[in-house]
Amino acid sequence: MQLSTLCLGLLLAEPMTGYALKGKVIGTLGHFQHASFGALYPALGSLEAGRFVTSDRSGSTGLGKRLYAITESGRGEFTERLAEVSAAENFRSDFLSALYFADQLALDDIERLIDERLANHRAERRRLLALPIASMTEGQRFTVRYALSMRNAAIEFLHGEGRASVAVIRHERY
Amino acid sequence: MQLSTLCLGLLLAEPMTGYALKGKVIGTLGHFQHASFGALYPALGSLEAGRFVTSDRSGSTGLGKRLYAITESGRGEFTERLAEVSAAENFRSDFLSALYFADQLALDDIERLIDERLANHRAERRRLLALPIASMTEGQRFTVRYALSMRNAAIEFLHGEGRASVAVIRHERY
DNA sequence: GGAGACATGTAAGTGGTTACATGATTTC
């Protein structure tokens, strides 16, 4: 799903600045989407060009704060785009790519990679657990629980089999 | 990890055509990487320009079959690139993006999305289970088991909580 | 000689990222 579609959906709830929009994406959709300013502002610009959002500039000097609001046509566009999304997931892992070539890697590097990945998963699990579940819609809670169950599976795997695998590789080598 | 790095690693084992390289990526790294010809041939071209691979054209007429082989400098380059990879994973999900906005979606669409995702996970699990585990290195087996444990977690979640969530949404609406 | 797999490539476009540049507002 494109960032612009995400913006449309988020603006359904209330008008927001681009900056706030980025915070929302990172904060509440961060477990399956990303956003950078370099992508966000151009996206908002083209959304405005298509009259799917309007923007209200409060300050008049230079770059003022800009409040984006969705239009009627924007609502229609969002509904249309949402109905078209597939159930696809896009997973790319440098971690697994490296481990695939584990036989070319030093044991230290393999262990470092696994520990790093484990730390990342745990940090993300903490973040997910700290989310304000109570104030979310059921759909939003669903995404959090889904992400959580994936993280848990990954942590469990890496903690158990991951270390076992390193032992096998060590044994193969010496 | 870039496609060109992957190619380098795969060519370590034996010289191959671009076509075979793509088959390898899709077949044995498909659970965490992608490859299209439009990306592959330019990548091989720049690898050759950097003298990291050589190519041997067998047929002389037009576009002949081209066997790519890694050079000594290519081996060095691969080792260097491999040592630099981080444990990062890049996960983007249109599925979760849509579910995040479940309150804007018809119940039928929600169910369709979950069923589709479930079918995808199961198909991928079957594919992973059919892989020739015995002839793989321990690192390669590791990536398969990791992917498998993630798929299993997703299937279990969607099969159980997924349906429960739909029931909650249905209940909220009527 | 037709079908289907094998095989190579290009061009245009996409949806970003990274780095940079700037300025406003709040808090101590």
Add this chain to the structure above:
DNA sequence: GAAATCATGTAACCACTTACATGTCTCC
């Protein structure tokens, strides 16, 4: 008045994807 956070934007680049165009080899 310094530092941090809030805020907007551009330019260059990147690693792809999609669609297209072409041709070969093998098997029936």
